[in-house]
Amino acid sequence: MTSRPPVAAILSLGLTQIIGYGTLYYSFSILAPDMARDFGWSIDWVFGLLSASLFLSGLVAPFAGRLMDRFGAGRVMAFGSLAAALSLVISATAPHRGVFMAGLLLTELSSNLVQYGAAFALLVEIRPREAKRSITYLTLIAGFASTIFWPITTFLHTHLSWQQVYLVFAGLNLVLCLPLHAWLSLYGRGGRRAPETVSDGGQAVLGLLPYASRPQGFRLMLIGMGLLSFVNAALLFHMVPVLTGLGLGTTAVLVATLFGPAQVLSRFTNMIFGKNLGALQLAVLTAVFAPLGILVLTLTHPFVPGAMVFAVIFGFGSGLSSIIFGTLPLTLFGSEGYGARQGQITLVRLAASAISPFGLAVVMERSGPDMVLWSLIGLGLVALAFFAALARLGRLALQPA
Known part of the structure; x- marks a missing residue:
């Protein structure tokens, strides 16, 4: 039995994840102003529609996870690519607001079927x-x-309308992602080329926690992940306004640009140096970065170098959070039922991502950026406490009876 990761699957999924997140999520903020103009909405209303769609799609995520466990994540991702392409076409050709809203909702629903949660489940299969x-x-x-x-x-x-851009992106999902996901489905659950040892449990990961401790462990994990997602999404969405409100002025955008590279650096560092670091240890470490980075910003603003240190620390933790969202449930609960657990994690993550920007905006308007920072530090410390309790539960499971 080989111990090498499936390189072809990782590279293929890497491409489809870049396309999936790029076309279905990151493009929206650039195209949203023209969407708002064409439909006669304010830009705030357009982003409000996105938040509502994220929340509603999160409610469906547990069902999508169960479908992955039953039919295979690859098949679900192939269907999701088709749905993603259709959703972009519907949005681009929408004759009125109601059809556009339906297209946006379908975009977020299809995201559940093609992004991280589904990709992690396929790699586990x-x-x-x-x-x-x-x-x-x-x-x-x-x-x-x-x-x-x-x-x-x-x-x-700069050359095309937002509708035409969406049609191009629909083509990417249809021409590139759909065939790759269909090919990968052959190697996942129920696929013709799936290893027999996977189907008969020979390669199954059993999970660290005993069955009696799993309900408690799952609650601790979900709450910790939900709080961490809230902090990360809230501050990422409002990073430039918060930094500007703290007196950084025009340098706020420069500081914010450090976040993305820090995310990638954290994942690269973990890949090189984190081989002997367990998922529970990594989870606790990840939960430290958010409140630590925000504390640095709170104590040093408007000192620009301090803000830059904050952006790097905060980005480092955000990058690691994506890893623990995939590895922690596998370590604690095993590979059986992994898709359903990812569905529940996606529900919590999307609910936090949908609610947090609005909640933080209310606090910022009423109490200012300083109160925002202290509130997020408090929530980050509570998340850290839940992960610490989960780590303690894991240590107890390792002790001999």
């Missing part, structure tokens, strides 16, 4: 015992999605 390393490599590749698609979208939009 293909080679369960190598899935932790595979997930780390995949997140490193997919971390370039914003770096690649923000300029691509901007370039296309």
